[in-house]
Amino acid sequence: MKVREICSVLNGELICGDQKNDNEVSHAFASDLMSDVLTVNCDSLLLITGLANLQTIRTAEMSDINCILFVRNKFVTAEMRDLAEELGITLIKCSSTMFRASGELYRAGIKPLY
Amino acid sequence: MAMSFEYKVSGGDFTHAGYASSQVKKMLKQLGVDNTVIKRVVVCLYEAEVNIVAHAYSGIINVSLDTDTISMRLADKGPGIADIKQAMQKGFSTASPEVREMGFGAGMGLPNISANADRFVITSEPGTGTTLEISINLNSIAL
Numbered sequence: 001m002k003v004r005e006i007c008s009v010l011n012g013e014l015i016c017g018d019q020k021n022d023n024e025v026s027h028a029f030a031s032d033l034m035s036d037v038l039t040v041n042c043d044s045l046l047l048i049t050g051l052a053n054l055q056t057i058r059t060a061e062m063s064d065i066n067c068i069l070f071v072r073n074k075f076v077t078a079e080m081r082d083l084a085e086e087l088g089i090t091l092i093k094c095s096s097t098m099f100r101a102s103g104e105l106y107r108a109g110i111k112p113l114y
Numbered sequence: 115m116a117m118s119f120e121y122k123v124s125g126g127d128f129t130h131a132g133y134a135s136s137q138v139k140k141m142l143k144q145l146g147v148d149n150t151v152i153k154r155v156v157v158c159l160y161e162a163e164v165n166i167v168a169h170a171y172s173g174i175i176n177v178s179l180d181t182d183t184i185s186m187r188l189a190d191k192g193p194g195i196a197d198i199k200q201a202m203q204k205g206f207s208t209a210s211p212e213v214r215e216m217g218f219g220a221g222m223g224l225p226n227i228s229a230n231a232d233r234f235v236i237t238s239e240p241g242t243g244t245t246l247e248i249s250i251n252l253n254s255i256a257l
Contacts, residue, residue, distance in 0.1 A: 032217060033217055033218075033220055033222075034216070034217035034218055035161070035217070035218055035219075035220050035222035035223055035226065036220070036222065037217075038157050038160065038161060038222075038226055039222065039226055039229075041153070051216075051217045053128070053216060053217070054128065054129060054131075054132075055128060055131060055132065055164070055216050055217055055218070056217065058131065058132035058135075058136065058160070059132075059160075059217070061132070061136060061139070062132070062135060062139070062153070062156045062157055062160045063153070063157070064149070064153060079129075
């Protein structure tokens with residue numbers, strides 16, 4: 001699924017990255033626990049999280065995650081956005097809960113890791 | 115090829131936590147190291163770097179690289195670990211609520227380092243500090 005389709009499914013807002021909205025995401029992992037995110041191994045992974053701080057971006061960097069979806073309209077700081085842009089990580093936010101966002105994306109074809 | 119780098123880490127500074135790991139990742143990419151190996155290296159280093167920020171007063175990271183191996187030594191000044199065996203158990207953590215709010219402190223860091231490292235030695239002196247020595251073979255097969 002392309003980033004633009006994720007935004008469409010969730011009525012989400014693209015915060016930065018992927019200006020062509022053309023990158024593909026096949027799997028998603030939903031967690032607020034960054035140590036848990038660091039245990040997963042998958043290419044083209046979407047991180048769905050309600051944790052909005054610089055370490056969310058750093059964790060994505062270390063895990064080779066290129067796209068993060070922030071749920072519940074979490075505030076993304078300028079520092080987070082700058083770091084994500086520097087690292088080429090796409091940031092999206094939506095108003096849905098993590099449960100609803102995960103469910104809608106699953107129904108739309110995004111696969112779970114396990 | 116033989117290189118070494120040193121990074122300083124400040125306890126409690128979550129704004130800069132991960133900077134050393136990020137720099138090492140960029141360097142390994144430039145050297146053309148396999149992506150699977152890079153990920154194992156940076157997961158180990160990032161978990162250990164965050165541990166210094168979360169638990170210690172300060173720390174020094176030394177990274178050395180030769181043609182076969184990357185070796186990382188993280189030595190901190192801090193409270194130390196009284197029972198290393200207990201600290202290595204999944205789910206055990208002494209992290210503060212502030213650290214947990216940052217998405218860490220669930221007792222997964224040290225086991226995750228152990229799972230990704232080819233060699234991992236942890237020594238600690240309570241009241242003084244903790245040292246982690248982590249090595250990964252650069253040509254190793256993915257776990």
